[in-house]
Amino acid sequence: MYIGLKHLHSGLAYLALAALAIVFIYALIGALSNREFTEKDRKFALIAFILSHVQLLIGLILYFVSPLGFTLLKGGGAMSDSTARLTALEHPLINILAIVVITIGYSRAKKFSESRAKFRSIYMLYAIGLVLIISRIPWSNWIG
Incomplete structure (x- = not known):
């Protein structure tokens, strides 16, 4: 189960990162060109939103079943080792914060009536x- 979750988490990361990058560029172009925010734009943002949330959910499950996650914090030595600290604390904490920021961006965009404000909310907060x-991906451990 652990190996399967690890591969799923790594593979889905490519999709989530690509979706966030594409939506960021798409929303930036939409804002700069003063294009009307359409249902298609909302759905693109929703796809990135869903992928990032699914990635977080799988990551949280993996965190508690992995020998490299929560278990490292119990031992007490994780804070002195930068790789262990990244895996046990920084990666999950910063990524939870990132998903919160993405959620705020999507939710704010739904509340605005002006197209430019919708695009701006999405491209700024998704970025x-x-x-x-990207800042907290454990590049040395990332399988793909």
């Missing part, structure tokens, strides 16, 4: 979420 996620 912040994407940067946070």
Whole structure:
């Protein structure tokens, strides 16, 4: 189960990162071109939103079944080892924060009536979420 979840988490990461990057670019172009925000734009943002949330859910499950997740914090030595600290604390915490930022971006966009404001909410907050996620990926452990 652990190996399967690990592969799923790694594989889905490619989709989630690509979706966030594409939606960011798409929303930025939409805002700069003063295009009307359509149902298609909302659905693109929703796909990235859903993928990032599914990735978080799988990551949280993996965190509690993995010998590299929550177990490292119990031992007490994780804070002195940068790789263990990244895996046990920084990666999950920052990614939860990133998903919260992405959720705020999507939710705010739904509340605005002006197209440019909708696009702006999505591209700004999705970009912040994407940067946070990329900053805490354990590149040395990432299988793909």
